[in-house]
Amino acid sequence: MTVVSVSMPDELLERLDAFAEEHGYTGRSEVVREASRNLLSEFDDKQLEERDLMGVVTVLFDFQSTDVEQKMMHLRHDYEELVTSHVHNHVGDHYCMELFILEGELEDISTFVGKIRATKDTLSLDYSVTPVDRIDSLV
Incomplete structure (x- = not known):
């Protein structure tokens, strides 16, 4: 090994x-x-390939000591076709939470999440992915 x-x-x-x-x-x-x-x-789920997906991505970071906020803004703009909604909240005295709502294919969502993971100084990253056709079947 x-x-x-x-x-x-x-x-x-x-x-x-x-x-x-x-x-x-x-x-x-x-x-x-x-x-x-x-x-x-993680994103190697054959059941999600070639399906329209909704994704929710939450990122927490300390805005006072990093430039993560600016990187999140650039990602939001770089992936504007994928990001359907975005919320920025202040948490406590010096933390921020970014919430991204995504709509797209598995490969694009995976790339987006990977870029956030690669962003130095993020404190946490959480996300979920749901096929749009699953939502349609619930209605």
């Missing part, structure tokens, strides 16, 4: 080690391997 070196903040490393211990993993490498497999398979 190839050895890979990964840089991460001490706080994240401590959380990773605690998670491994609490959940019975043999070590951090096992946790990172499983997380990598899950991330890579």
Whole structure:
């Protein structure tokens, strides 16, 4: 097996080690391997391919110490055909939440979420995807 070196903040490393211990993993490498497999398979759902999808993406960040807000604005404009709605809220004294409503295909939504994941200093990212035809069948 190839050895890979990964840089991460001490706080994240401590959380990773605690998670491994609490959940019975043999070590951090096992946790990172499983997380990598899950991330890579996340949008590899054949049932969602070639279907119109609705997506909800929530991003939380500290606006005082980062430029994430500006990056979110650029993403919103770069993907204006995908982003059907957007909400920006202040949370507490120095946090912001971006809420994106998306409508498009799996590949485009996956790319959008991936770009947010790659944005340094986001504190959290949460999202869900629902096929539009599933919504139609509920009505």
